[in-house]
Amino acid sequence: MNFAARTVFGLALLAASPAFAAASAAATTVTTAPDPAHLKAVQDLLAAMQIEKVVNGVAARSRYANESQKQAVLAKIAKVAPAEMAQRLAPALSRVISADTASEMTRYYNTPYGKQVIYKKYNSGAQLIMPGATKTVPPEEKKERKRAAYVKASKELDEAEPVIEHEAFKLMQQISKEKQ
Structure with a gap:
């Protein structure tokens, strides 16, 4: 049975x-199919994240047959406006970044401390930290990092990072194939 x-x-x-x-x-x-408000929120986030620097970084780390080919790709990327890059990447990234996360992280990256985070991400070199030393975080930033909306949005954005890098690579390939 x-x-x-x-x-x-x-x-x-x-x-x-x-x-x-x-x-x-x-x-x-x-x-x-994301709604226009969701796409706009993701575009704003990509602008705040300075997505053009992500695409440049992907292009710089990619392999090329020779140095002149690499320089040609970087030159083509430099001719594309950052807003256009954000617009072209937003539809693909809206599948992994919610509108709430995009809005929250855009708000965060437009704060003075968020701007410092972005600046340090793309413009700082190697940093030496002495053993036992702790990084000082201003009280207002500690408060910001504990907000539930920020914690959730930051986690979602961290999880979307591989997709962001992949889509930046695909965009870099498209730009390198375009005639200008």
Whole structure:
């Protein structure tokens, strides 16, 4: 009896799975197109993050046949406006960055401390930290880092970092293939 019940249950699952897969596929196609407000929020975040520096970094780390090819790609990237890069990357990144995260992190990156974070991310060299030394964080920044919205948004943005790098690489390839 137990074997018969398992067999019937298994056959029922097999019969229902194509219908379930079709229903879930239809649901995902409806939700894949982000609304304009979501796209704008992601574009604003990319602008605040200085996405052009991410694309430049990806291009600089990529392998090329020779140095002149690398310089040609970097020159093409330099001709593309940062706003255009944000606009071109926003649709793909809106799938992994929610509108709430984009809004919260844009707000954070536009604060004085957030601007310092971005500046240090792209413009600082190697830093030596003495053993036992702790980095001092201003009280207002400690308070900012404890906000629930910031904690959630920061975590989501950290998880999206590999996708951001991948999409920046794809954009770099598209730009390098374009005729100017």
